[in-house]
Amino acid sequence: MEHAVREEQGNLIVSFQGDVDLEHSPKAREVLLGCVAKGQDVFVDLSEVSYIDSSGVASLVEAFQASKQKGTRFVLVAVNAAALRVLELARLDKVFTIHETLVEGIRGGT
Amino acid sequence: MTEAQTPQPVIEVNNLVTHYGDRQILKDVSLTIQQGEIMVIMGGSGSGKSTLLRHLMALENATSGSIKLLGHELSELSQMDLYTLCRKIGVSFQSGALFSSMTVGENIILPLREHTNLDRTTMNIMARLKLEVVDLAGFENLMPSELSGGMVKRAALARAIIMDPALLFCDEPSAGLDPVVSSALDELILRLRSAMRMTIVVVTHELDSAFKIADRITVLDGGEILTIGTVDEVRNSSNERIQNLLNRRFEAEEVDPDEYLARLMGQT
Numbered sequence: 001m002e003h004a005v006r007e008e009q010g011n012l013i014v015s016f017q018g019d020v021d022l023e024h025s026p027k028a029r030e031v032l033l034g035c036v037a038k039g040q041d042v043f044v045d046l047s048e049v050s051y052i053d054s055s056g057v058a059s060l061v062e063a064f065q066a067s068k069q070k071g072t073r074f075v076l077v078a079v080n081a082a083a084l085r086v087l088e089l090a091r092l093d094k095v096f097t098i099h100e101t102l103v104e105g106i107r108g109g110t
Numbered sequence: 111m112t113e114a115q116t117p118q119p120v121i122e123v124n125n126l127v128t129h130y131g132d133r134q135i136l137k138d139v140s141l142t143i144q145q146g147e148i149m150v151i152m153g154g155s156g157s158g159k160s161t162l163l164r165h166l167m168a169l170e171n172a173t174s175g176s177i178k179l180l181g182h183e184l185s186e187l188s189q190m191d192l193y194t195l196c197r198k199i200g201v202s203f204q205s206g207a208l209f210s211s212m213t214v215g216e217n218i219i220l221p222l223r224e225h226t227n228l229d230r231t232t233m234n235i236m237a238r239l240k241l242e243v244v245d246l247a248g249f250e251n252l253m254p255s256e257l258s259g260g261m262v263k264r265a266a267l268a269r270a271i272i273m274d275p276a277l278l279f280c281d282e283p284s285a286g287l288d289p290v291v292s293s294a295l296d297e298l299i300l301r302l303r304s305a306m307r308m309t310i311v312v313v314t315h316e317l318d319s320a321f322k323i324a325d326r327i328t329v330l331d332g333g334e335i336l337t338i339g340t341v342d343e344v345r346n347s348s349n350e351r352i353q354n355l356l357n358r359r360f361e362a363e364e365v366d367p368d369e370y371l372a373r374l375m376g377q378t
Contacts, residue, residue, distance in 0.1 A: 055236060
């Protein structure tokens with residue numbers, strides 16, 4: 001798994017590439033919680049994620065909860081079909097804010 | 111994993127022969143199971159289906175033949191390599207096999223504690239996610255003894271999938287359950303395959319369940335494979351022994367009174 005963080009219009013854009021699995025999810029968790037801790041809105045780009053397991057999903061859940069406590073936005077964007085199926089399995093597609101593109105995510109509501 | 115991946119063999123069994131003492135249990139069994147496939151293994155009591163499953167779980171030593179799981183020849187693996195391989199395999203036992211002294215949540219989280227160094231919060235969320243998936247949300251603090259039979263099966267399934275295994279073995283997942291609960295478990299197995307792209311091997315004697323979930327069915331009788339085929343191929347088979355199974359007469363085999371008595375007296 002690789003990741004990148006950049007800032008756009010005061011938002012933090014986190015993108016992951018590759019497998020977010022048992023081996024790599026601790027790093028993903030660290031990156032996500034670190035971004036949320038900065039108090040900015042966070043947009044997580046999952047378009048290049050080839051596989052995400054439930055440890056990766058758990059990291060997303062934890063970061064999402066942390067953002068709610070901070071009163072900031074935590075939005076998933078460009079979720080590919082494989083990742084979406086994993087989220088849907090636990091009905092998390094009803095929990096997360098998900099947008100098809102980053103532009104829509106930044107423009108959209110909570 | 112990519113969307114357009116070509117299915118790869120996840121399980122390759124070649125000419126497997128096994129004995130318990132002098133008794134031959136499996137007779138030259140060969141089968142291949144592809145990635146993402148749901149293979150149902152059927153047969154009556156004593157057909158060898160549970161023995162085959164135990165071999166696939168690396169719990170038995172074969173007399174001859176070979177088994178390759180996820181590309182690894184089992185007989186060539188060191189204990190450490192086998193341990194590593196087992197992290198990619200989930201098992202839902204017929205009895206549930208939950209630890210009675212632990213809560214449901216503790217049972218489910220156990221493989222994560224044994225095999226990973228994940229943060230405790232991550233492990234807890236993963237366990238609750240799996241409870242959501244098997245429709246047991248909110249039951250994590252109950253003891254296994256407080257669960258119904260169907261709930262035990264679902265909790266066992268949650269534990270089996272806690273590590274998101276590439277390969278899932280389910281031993282009689284529907285046995286002893288009422289039709290509604292059984293059907294819900296079937297749906298769950300189908301959803302797991304669809305969402306997680308798991309390869310799933312189900313041992314069952316429940317015909318309805320087998321026909322609902324199977325991509326292919328392996329029919330065992332007397333330790334040998336009668337056929338491996340799609341649901342339609344098995345249904346339409348002209349093989350009398352297979353038709354006996356489909357007509358639920360598999361368990362009611364002819365009894366030779368003399369032979370039976372001799373068996374009881376230990377004379378065979």
